[in-house]
Amino acid sequence: MFGRFDARKGRCDICGKENEHVSDFLSLCLDCIRRDPSKALEKSETLHRKARGGSGLPVPSDVSSKGIECDYCAMNCTIAEGERGYCGLSRNEKGRLIREFGNSERAIGSWYKEPHPTNCVSSWCCAGSTGAGYPKFAKTPSGDVGYRNAAVFLGSCCAHCLYCQNTDWHRMTSSGEPVLEKEGLAEKIVADESITCVCWFGGSPEPQAPFVYEVSKEVLEKVDEDRIFRVGVEVNGNFNWSWLDKIANLSFDSGGGIKFDLKAWDKHLYRVLTGMDPKAVFENFKKLGKYEEKRDSPPFLRASTLLVPGYIDLEEVRKIAEFIAGVDRSIPYSLLSYAPAYKLDDQPPTSKDFALTAKNVAKNQGLENVRIGNDHLLG
Numbered sequence: 001m002f003g004r005f006d007a008r009k010g011r012c013d014i015c016g017k018e019n020e021h022v023s024d025f026l027s028l029c030l031d032c033i034r035r036d037p038s039k040a041l042e043k044s045e046t047l048h049r050k051a052r053g054g055s056g057l058p059v060p061s062d063v064s065s066k067g068i069e070c071d072y073c074a075m076n077c078t079i080a081e082g083e084r085g086y087c088g089l090s091r092n093e094k095g096r097l098i099r100e101f102g103n104s105e106r107a108i109g110s111w112y113k114e115p116h117p118t119n120c121v122s123s124w125c126c127a128g129s130t131g132a133g134y135p136k137f138a139k140t141p142s143g144d145v146g147y148r149n150a151a152v153f154l155g156s157c158c159a160h161c162l163y164c165q166n167t168d169w170h171r172m173t174s175s176g177e178p179v180l181e182k183e184g185l186a187e188k189i190v191a192d193e194s195i196t197c198v199c200w201f202g203g204s205p206e207p208q209a210p211f212v213y214e215v216s217k218e219v220l221e222k223v224d225e226d227r228i229f230r231v232g233v234e235v236n237g238n239f240n241w242s243w244l245d246k247i248a249n250l251s252f253d254s255g256g257g258i259k260f261d262l263k264a265w266d267k268h269l270y271r272v273l274t275g276m277d278p279k280a281v282f283e284n285f286k287k288l289g290k291y292e293e294k295r296d297s298p299p300f301l302r303a304s305t306l307l308v309p310g311y312i313d314l315e316e317v318r319k320i321a322e323f324i325a326g327v328d329r330s331i332p333y334s335l336l337s338y339a340p341a342y343k344l345d346d347q348p349p350t351s352k353d354f355a356l357t358a359k360n361v362a363k364n365q366g367l368e369n370v371r372i373g374n375d376h377l378l379g
Contacts, residue, residue: 008346014039021310025162025343028272030311037268044272048160051343052275055167056174057160058084068092072102073158073206074238074280087158087207088173100176101156102208107180108155108172109202113195116144118151120199120234121373122259122302125332127230128197132298137255139196139228147196150189152180154202154212159236160275161263163308163344169203182211186218197230197256204236209243216250230256236274237261237281244284252291252300259302260285264312265319273311282323289327301327304334304373307350307358314354314361321362321370332369333362337377349379 010022012029014036022029026044033040049059067080070090077085079092089102101108117129124130127138128149134141155172172178189195198216205212216231223229231251237260251258260281264270270278291300303324305312317335324331335358337350355372362370372378 010346013043019310021347023162023310023344024346026272030269030313033269033272033311034266040272041268045275047343048162048275051162052160055170057170058086058088068095068097070097071240072099072209072243073240074284075158075276087156089156089207101179102211104210104214105182107182107208107211108176108178109153109180109208110155110172110178111150111152111180111185113148113192114151115148116146116196118149118199120149120151120201120232120259121304121334121336122232122234122257122332124334124371124373125299125302125369126197126232126257127255127298130298133255137228137230137298144196144228146194148192148194150195150198152185152198152200154200154205154208156207157203157236158206158238158276159204159263162273162342163306163338163347164342165306165339166203167342172203180211182215182218186215186222189215189219190222193227196228197232199232199234201234204238205233205247206235206237206239206243209239209247213243213246213250216247220250220254228255230254232256232258234259235261236263236276237284238276238278239280239284241280241284241287244288248288248291252295255298257298257300257302258288259304262303262305262320262324264305265316265323269311269316273308285324286327292328292331296330299330299332299369302332302334304336306336306338307355308338308344309347309350309354311344311347314358317358318361318365321365321367325366329366329368331367332371333367334371334373335359335362337372337374339374339377349377352378 009018013027014032084091127133128144131138131141131143
């Protein structure tokens with residue numbers, strides 16, 4: 001099924017070497033990204049601009065050094081007159097920061113109901129799928145069987161992953177549709193007593209954090225006192241801390257959790273693959289570690305890494321796992337099998353042998369809960 005990947009070889013523009021794990025889009029090998037990051041970043045930033053422009057997203061050159069500062073997420077864009085920030089939601093209009101979406105009242109996104117156990121990355125450790133935290137946070141010792149999750153897909157992101165597994169947010173950001181209203185969404189969730197949790201994902205929630213917080217807060221205030229209702233969030237982690245702290249408090253108190261996608265360890269590789277500086281991501285993850293000693297079950301803080309062949313190697317996994325273990329050894333860590341997607345669609349699926357070795361590497365760093373996710377995709 002995956003034989004079409006076997007014969008191809010990409011070529012690195014820096015060292016000239018050919019390798020089956022060099023993306024034709026990037027034309028950069030992992031060794032050169034690490035050894036010569038200035039050249040790698042110069043090339044990758046050009047590619048990000050081209051790809052974002054083709055998707056109708058603002059390009060980095062549009063974010064000026066002069067203008068209005070936006071602090072909705074940790075990108076901290078400075079937006080020039082008449083231009084938009086990196087996420088596409090903030091704009092400078094005559095010297096005023098305007099946000100029609102991603103504020104406390106409206107967001108770009110859509111939602112649906114899905115039965116428990118859900119197919120989210122953290123389902124193997126969340127209360128709704130496992131019963132962890134019963135009876136306070138789950139309907140039965142086996143989870144919320146017969147109940148549902150409100151899955152809210154937010155159509156924006158402050159990263160631009162070249163291997164994005166769900167690019168629907170590109171279309172949503174560029175078109176400004178569909179629109180979610182706080183009151184309407186909160187009312188529908190509250191009214192349906194079969195819903196026992198909300199999971200915010202996307203895209204990623206960071207650029208629309210005020211909406212995530214306000215809707216979650218309103219639902220928790222309106223549901224019956226004895227009703228189980230959890231707030232879960234799947235994020236890239238590049239939050240403004242003030243918003244993340246508020247959301248984390250709601251999530252923790254309700255029995256929910258926050259899952260970070262720790263995409264890489266090497267900061268240059270992180271930027272090449274995502275267009276985003278990871279400094280705030282790891283700082284935020286570490287800060288959330290304060291919750292781990294306050295609740296054993298279900299685990300609050302969770303992590304995942306997508307095993308992109310040729311770019312996320314065992315050294316990346318080792319360093320990420322070492323970092324997670326330094327926060328708390330009990331934090332669940334999912335190593336996700338890769339499905340060829342977006343600009344890196346010429347890369348093969350993750351091999352079974354690599355995934356199993358990566359799992360052992362992560363466990364050897366002291367992590368107590370490591371699993372391989374999306375194992376049906378393994379090549």
